Amino acid sequence: SVNDAPVNSRPWWDAYFQATWDANGGSNQTLYFMQTLVSHLPASEKEYLKAGFRTILDWGCAFGEGVSTLAQSFPNNQVAGLDFAQAAIDEAGVRNAGYEYIWSEDGAINRNFDVIVTSNCLEHFETPLAVVEQHLACCNSLYIVLAPYNECPLHPQHRAQFRVESFPAHYRDFT
Numbered sequence: 414s415v416n417d418a419p420v421n422s423r424p425w426w427d428a429y430f431q432a433t434w435d436a437n438g439g440s441n442q443t444l445y446f447m448q449t450l451v452s453h454l455p456a457s458e459k460e461y462l463k464a465g466f467r468t469i470l471d472w473g474c475a476f477g478e479g480v481s482t483l484a485q486s487f488p489n490n491q492v493a494g495l496d497f498a499q500a501a502i503d504e505a506g507v508r509n510a511g512y513e514y515i516w517s518e519d520g521a522i523n524r525n526f527d528v529i530v531t532s533n534c535l536e537h538f539e540t541p542l543a544v545v546e547q548h549l550a551c552c553n554s555l556y557i558v559l560a561p562y563n564e565c566p567l568h569p570q571h572r573a574q575f576r577v578e579s580f581p582a583h584y585r586d587f588t
Contacts, residue, residue, distance in 0.1 A: 477509030
């Protein structure tokens with residue numbers, strides 16, 4: 414069961430996706446947050462995403478609603494989803510078929526993407542900037558993060574709080 418594994422471990426998420434995700438409205442939240450993210454992108458980022466063929470990865474894709482939203486919003490691009498929970502990847506292929514879904518046991522990204530999007534995932538990590546560092550090593554040009562802002566108190570599954578100063582102005586080759 415969910416309670417038998419350490420919170421936020423891969424076994425915990427596999428059990429959570431199988432037993433609790435739908436009951437807690439997970440897919441509706443994913444859809445809402447990705448639609449909100451897309452609608453609030455600055456014009457320059459929207460233009461970049463609409464300008465031509467880009468490869469986009471939704472990291473922490475759950476059941477794929479974000480993948481579908483990104484693909485519909487930017488139809489000239491190739492959108493894939495990655496999750497470390499096999500249960501999520503299996504369900505994504507059913508609920509939001511027609512896209513590439515990548516299972517990665519430890520969440521590692523196995524190839525470069527032009528754009529990496531992560532929505533409501535980094536807050537689950539004790540050291541989120543270490544995760545960002547891994548992502549940026551595989552990101553060619555645009556990295557987009559959606560995370561709770563100034564969350565207090567933290568949700569029991571969240572390990573990090575984000576404020577403006579949580580992210581450096583310059584990181585690797587990214588601004």
